[in-house]
Amino acid sequence: MAETLRFDNFNVGTDSVFDIGAQPEGDDAPQRPGVIEEIKTVFGYEGEDLGGLIGEVAPHMTLQDNIAYAEEKLSEDETREKIGYADEAPVDIARAWGERSGLQAGVLRPLMEPAKELPDNFSAAIVTDAVANWMKRMTSIAIEVGGKTKVDRLLFAAGARRLGATETHLAPGGTSVADFMRQELIPAYGVARLGGPILFDTVELVRSTNKDGPSVMRRAARQLHELEEVDLEQDQIVVPAVAGNWMQKGVQARQALQGVQKGFDEDPEARQLWVASRFFPLGFTGREHKSTYQNPYSAVGNILRGAKLFQDIQ
DSSP, rough: OOOOOGGOOOOOOOOGGTTTTTOOOOSSSOOBOOOHHHHHHTOOOSOOOOHHHHHHOOSSGGGGGHHHHHHHHHHHHHHHHHHTTTTTOOOHHHHHHHHHTTOOOOOOETSSOOOOOOOOSEEEEEOOOOHHHHHHHHHHHHHHHHHHEEOOEEEEEEEEEOTTTSSOOOOOOTBBBHHIIIIIIHHHHHHHHHHSSOOOOOEEEEEEEOOOOHHHHHHHHHHHOOOTTOOOOOOOEEEOOOOTTHHHHHHHHHHHHHSSSSSTTTOOSSSSEEEOOOOOOOOSOOOOOOOTTHHHHHHHHHHHHHHHHHHHOO
């Protein structure tokens, strides 16, 4: 049986996002189209404009705000029958889409194509602004990559955002992201190296005056471009990200680095931009805490956003 096309084995140059999660008929399972086609059917959407589909399915940037609508649509008996899930609970359908798409799988691969042999050396790992729990996970993933191959530099890039009042117990609300990185994340690297090998030659922090993700990533790219030790004409860079978000972080990094170095990552024989993430499980009920499980209903919007990023980059 042919391997199911998923995000983690997707080739941006040759594969179609509408085939993600498609399954041939098996001994104990019916044939199914790609998960995006099933999502379109559930939400009554026609056409291939993923931007419009995202606006219909998951219009809110805050993932939790999209949960109720997805749950409502999947609770309709007639809708479930249309996609061959008449006997399944709504949450199980959303969960099945997440599993078939490979959304939550861990990766260590070039952004543009499935995994190749791990490079002997990355010039830098870039950890950028996100919610506090995500920043902690990204730092941990950077450390994991540093334990597998040489990473010269761990670069933290902070935006102008301040932590929300209940974002983390590690720092009070109003703490700047730069201070959180300096006080909590950079020391985490220090703890990781005690009694073990030095994972990074340099750990540094840069700060953007803007809050949005692309601006913060551009600040990181400018920093790398200005360093004599980094040669963006040929060096390889890795971007840690949480599961389901590596497509966004990777695209942001590729665009930012191409903005300072023409031709960056455009040679298919020598991909320069890699992404790394760790498996993070989908919930079983939709009521689990977001720090330990990805809500299956909010994952639906992530599937579409990841697909659109891949579609737009081609």
